Amino acid sequence: MKKLLIMSGKKCGALARETAEVMGTPFYQIHSRDFPDGEIYVRIPADVAGVDVALFSCMGGNPNRGLLEALLAAYALKENGARNVILAAPYLPYARQDASFKPGEPVSIRLVAKLLEDAVSGIVTVDMHLHRFHDIKDVFGGIAAVNVSAMPLLARYVSSRYGRMPVVAPDDEAEQWARRAAETIGSEYYVLEKERRGDEDVEIRGRGVNANRALIVDDIISTGGTIEGAARLLRERGVEEVYVACTHALLVGDAEAKIFNSGVRDLISTNTVPNPYARVSVAEAVARGLSEIRREK
Ligand code: R5P
Numbered sequence: 001m002k003k004l005l006i007m008s009g010k011k012c013g014a015l016a017r018e019t020a021e022v023m024g025t026p027f028y029q030i031h032s033r034d035f036p037d038g039e040i041y042v043r044i045p046a047d048v049a050g051v052d053v054a055l056f057s058c059m060g061g062n063p064n065r066g067l068l069e070a071l072l073a074a075y076a077l078k079e080n081g082a083r084n085v086i087l088a089a090p091y092l093p094y095a096r097q098d099a100s101f102k103p104g105e106p107v108s109i110r111l112v113a114k115l116l117e118d119a120v121s122g123i124v125t126v127d128m129h130l131h132r133f134h135d136i137k138d139v140f141g142g143i144a145a146v147n148v149s150a151m152p153l154l155a156r157y158v159s160s161r162y163g164r165m166p167v168v169a170p171d172d173e174a175e176q177w178a179r180r181a182a183e184t185i186g187s188e189y190y191v192l193e194k195e196r197r198g199d200e201d202v203e204i205r206g207r208g209v210n211a212n213r214a215l216i217v218d219d220i221i222s223t224g225g226t227i228e229g230a231a232r233l234l235r236e237r238g239v240e241e242v243y244v245a246c247t248h249a250l251l252v253g254d255a256e257a258k259i260f261n262s263g264v265r266d267l268i269s270t271n272t273v274p275n276p277y278a279r280v281s282v283a284e285a286v287a288r289g290l291s292e293i294r295r296e297k
Pocket of ligand 1: 096227
């Protein structure tokens with residue numbers, strides 16, 4: 001197999017470095033900064049002629065900057081002779097706009113996929129928000145694409161710390177995560193119902209769970225409204241200890257306050273988005289995804 005280098009954009013250094021250690025491959029930090037007018041400057045720090053490069057980009061928090069930085073870096077890598085550029089985008093933004101919900105809306109993830117397919121020859125994501133598209137290969141038809149899951153890692157972490165407990169999906173989109181987490185720790189799972197009325201206005205309904213402890217899982221926590229609603233419902237239905245695990249903790253605005261004020265005992269996330277609750281690393285899972293893509297090539 002050809003030599004692999006791992007390079008990282010501005011925010012993904014720690015995860016990329018850890019993945020490089022797992023894979024026993026060199027790591028380089030890409031030079032990147034913002035010009036005074038907001039444009040992005042990027043420079044590749046090593047000779048990449050003829051080698052494969054895994055380009056890491058943690059796009060949570062500032063998805064538009066992350067995307068453009070990744071596109072510029074991928075373009076520079078190709079211009080400088082890289083043989084294959086594989087994007088490791090642990091959190092891939094725009095995946096929730098996977099349909100035109102109202103007339104006039106774009107299916108944003110389609111455009112994002114098109115841009116990335118032009119720029120790289122493979123992509124690895126972690127718990128991509130696959131809802132209306134069931135498989136990452138339905139989104140990225142033109143390049144090698146692998147989606148790995150952090151749910152088994154999160155479920156194992158929580159159960160080893162707090163014991164085995166039922167898993168709860170706050171909405172039907174999260175059923176896949178709850179099923180996977182529950183299978184991992186051998187417990188049952190429940191699915192609540194969510195009505196979203198606006199970006200920060202959700203209502204969670206359902207019968208709750210007949211247990212003293214429960215683990216709510218989701219792929220993304222953005223404003224925290226979904227978890228707040230689910231946690232309040234479980235607490236009202238008599239669940240004494242509510243734990244939360246998510247892959248991508250975006251934690252926008254007062255999300256943390258909402259979550260903990262609703263009675264959540266602990267919040268555990270992965271490091272796909274740098275955040276204070278990142279206690280589970282996806283480095284080994286991403287390394288496996290990269291190896292799978294390289295075997296396909
Ligand atoms: C959407 O279905 C996602 O899986 C999450 O449930 C959603 O993004 C959470 O958003 P928020 O934290 O703003 O409620």
